[in-house]
Amino acid sequence: MSDERTGPIPRGPAVATDIVLFTIADGALQVLLVERAAPPFVGRWALPGGFVHHDESLEAAARRELAEETGVAVRWLEQLYTFGEVDRDPARRVISVTYFALVDHEPLAPRADSDAADVGWFPVSDLPALAFDHAAIVDYALRRLRYKTEYAPVAFQLLPETFTLSDLQTVYEVILERPLDKRNFRRKLQALGVVQPTREMRRPPAGRPARLYRFAPAAFEALGGGVVLAF
Template identity: 55%
Template sequence: MSSSHSSNGFAKHAIAVDVVLFTIQAGTLKVLLVKRQQPPYRGAWALPGGIVGPEESVDDAALRELQEETNIGNIYLEQLYTFGEPNRDPRGRVITVSYYALVNWQQFQLKARQRVSQADWFPVKRLPELAFDHRRIVDYALERLRNKLNYTTIGFQLLPKEFTLTELQGAYEVILSQRLDKRNFRRKMLQLNILEGTKEFKVNGRQRPARLYTFTEPKVVKLQEKGIIVPF
């Protein structure tokens, strides 16, 4: 930027968006990263994102950037936090609005597209060095996610349409990074009245067939609205 202020006296700055997308693969919590093709941080891994256009909202920009860079679209993104440290971007004053979401990776065909050479899932516990302040954003998103498990049904977004209670508990254990008591977990989940048992069962080797369940709500539910808190 040639000047720190525009002609009308307002300080010049850019607004960006960054997206933290979580999934579970092979029992491991992972986050989606892209490899940058342009400076700054050319060749470094980063979160999907970019600059907000002059005629679009930050919500629309986040969805557009995710679609353009990774081929993932038509998902619900929740606004996370605004990061605005003065020196977070070497190009100048850039304020980023971050978003996060949980997805079942099998529902999407991941493909690196505009401005990135690769797109891949990385274990949250073994992330490479990230561009900008993106590691801080990932850490913030993970903390928010773990907190929301206690009062929303956000964890269900990681599951297929039909799932077993063991798979549901497994998702919670992976996110929280701790073991949960099987009997207590199932009791709490079933008393929420948001699960419906199907007539189908999943067979896993010699183990007893496990009933498949579906989530009865069309979106993430705040459990306080049902008068329930589920501390894990």
């Protein structure tokens, strides 16, 4: 380690955090964006985020920013990547530690608070022009989501606590962008034991009622990290 680590702190970069929050709505994958109210990039859409305070951890900063701008406790939050190109902010040197977050759509009603002009969900397939390098950050998050869907229990975080197996299959199909076989999908889930049937059913507007299931974290843990949820 260089002496610099212990010498006087050089005039360093500022540290921010930006969050890519996904949900599923209207059968599509959506990202939460806020409209910038101050320069640079006034009026442009951007990821929610802000500077890290001196006395809070990175994850705490991400949660605080999310709470301030969406008022919602996310279901899943993990660090994504740290973007540190010198010129990524035209005004000054800012390093952004980005986070990847998931919520189920229902309970979320993002509203603009004082910090942002507007807030909204945008389908990932049709995003507006974004501020800074945020388009690259969303791309990176999308790759992580697709990748992670195949081996970690992230799809469940995009659904309410109970869900039908068809709901779950739709989530996989929307994220992976390919159709899955219904019987293989269900067999695999039940073989792994990662879903627990409840006693309740959901009655659709038309058609046979569907059983509601619940994610079984215990069963998932027992399988260790090497679970393959690839269908």
